[in-house]
Amino acid sequence: DAKTTQPPSMDCAEGRAANLPCNHSTISGNEYVYWYRQIHSQGPQYIIHGLKNNETNEMASLIITEDRKSSTLILPHATLRDTAVYYCIVRVAGTGNQFYFGTGTSLTVIP
Amino acid sequence: DVKVTQSSRYLVKRTGEKVFLECVQDMDHENMFWYRQDPGLGLRLIYFSYDVKMKEKGDIPEGYSVSREKKERFSLILESASTNQTSMYLCASSFSSASGLDEQYFGPGTRLTVT
Numbered sequence A: 001d002a003k004t005t006q007p008p009s010m011d012c013a014e015g016r017a018a019n020l021p022c023n024h025s026t027i028s029g030n031e032y033v034y035w036y037r038q039i040h041s042q043g044p045q046y047i048i049h050g051l052k053n054n055e056t057n058e059m060a061s062l063i064i065t066e067d068r069k070s071s072t073l074i075l076p077h078a079t080l081r082d083t084a085v086y087y088c089i090v091r092v093a094g095t096g097n098q099f100y101f102g103t104g105t106s107l108t109v110i111p
Numbered sequence B: 001d002v003k004v005t006q007s008s009r010y011l012v013k014r015t016g017e018k019v020f021l022e023c024v025q026d027m028d029h030e031n032m033f034w035y036r037q038d039p040g041l042g043l044r045l046i047y048f049s050y051d052v053k054m055k056e057k058g059d060i061p062e063g064y065s066v067s068r069e070k071k072e073r074f075s076l077i078l079e080s081a082s083t084n085q086t087s088m089y090l091c092a093s094s095f096s097s098a099s100g101l102d103e104q105y106f107g108p109g110t111r112l113t114v115t
Helices: none
Strands: A009-013 A017-024 A031-038 A045-050 A061-064 A071-074 A084-092 A105-110 B004-006 B010-015 B019-025 B031-038 B043-051 B063-068 B074-080 B088-095 B110-114
Touching: A009 A017, A009 B074, A017 A031, A017 A084, A045 A061, A045 B019, A071 A084, B004 B043, B004 B088, B010 B019, B019 B031, B019 B088, B019 B110, B031 B063, B031 B074, B043 B063, B043 B074, B074 B088
Parallel strands: A009 A105, B010 B110
Antiparallel strands: A017 A071, A031 A045, A031 A084, A061 A071, A084 A105, B004 B019, B019 B074, B031 B043, B031 B088, B063 B074, B088 B110
8 A cells, every 4th residue: 555645747947946745644653754766777865754853954855744644855956967756755664664665756857 | 975886787688597686885784675676666675684694575576586695795696587577676775773764775776688
């Protein structure tokens, strides 16, 4: 069963913020939200993860709603190199708990 | 930076051949993983290992075996390659952590074609 719902595709103008939504209405209290991206013909790249609080790193910001049923990945100033498929994953931390990569959101940054 | 390397980017093998895919990580990660990725099916876990000489089956282990003799190296073996094993193979590694700090780092992938 899919744990997350993402739009299949989005466009964003170069230099603008890209806001990628993810719904995870059945998330449980001990499940983290992870974001990865995959540029064509490369392996997935870890971006960011969070449990309850908003998180920011050098790549992106993660905003998690108070009820934790949805989140948004924000790329503050999208570049052409950000064109990729973005995956939102929820899982309980720990080796035996898999990362299930769904079909993600295909983001195209337009010049 | 974490570095996960895979032995080949592209590989072409014949049906029935024994195929070895090698993966090496340089971050002293305990865990290593092998996935395959096919259009429309996403990433599917084949095998993973949480320690040297330890292995666990993932969702699609049939037709594959693995070997982990050293912490930094995890090998995927196709005992007798078949055309339905044509795919992109991805290796990943991670620390062991129950506090969310076990994100997986992926290699560049090996695109295997079995003819």
